[in-house]
Amino acid sequence: MTDRNFRLHDGKSGAAVTVSVVSRASQNEISEILDDGTIKVRLTAPPTEGKTNKALLEFLAQVLEISSSDLEIVAGLSGKDKLIAVSNMDSSEVQAKILQRLS
Numbered sequence: 001m002t003d004r005n006f007r008l009h010d011g012k013s014g015a016a017v018t019v020s021v022v023s024r025a026s027q028n029e030i031s032e033i034l035d036d037g038t039i040k041v042r043l044t045a046p047p048t049e050g051k052t053n054k055a056l057l058e059f060l061a062q063v064l065e066i067s068s069s070d071l072e073i074v075a076g077l078s079g080k081d082k083l084i085a086v087s088n089m090d091s092s093e094v095q096a097k098i099l100q101r102l103s
Contacts, residue, residue: 015091016074017098019082021056023047028059030101038081039098053077060084063101064094 018038022031025042032040045055053073061068066089076082086094 014070014085014087014089015094017084017086017094019056019060019084021052021080021082023052023080028055030063030098033102047080053082056082056084060086064089064097 018036020034020038020040022040022042024046025044027042028044029042030039031042034040041056041059043052043055043059045051057068057071057073060071064071064086066086070087070089072085072087074083074085
């Protein structure tokens with residue numbers, strides 16, 4: 001794991017974060033921040049029929065204390081690497097909340 005600094009980007013109405021998802025984990029958790037700043041998230045959901053994407057948005061909404069409707073997967077719907085847009089929250093707020101939950 002790299003140091004606890006990672007890059008988020010501010011957009012017109014929020015932030016964007018890159019996430020790498022591991023499915024079928026024993027628990028939902030933010031497990032580490034990779035060298036390139038990607039957040040590694042482990043989820044219990046299987047990678048079928050969009051279950052992982054739904055679980056990811058629900059988990060991130062819980063971590064960030066926002067509604068899942070404020071999150072959108074803008075790239076990587078079918079892969080493990082995803083770009084998530086976070087509406088109405090700047091990158092510093094997102095980073096602080098993620099770091100609080102880092103396992």
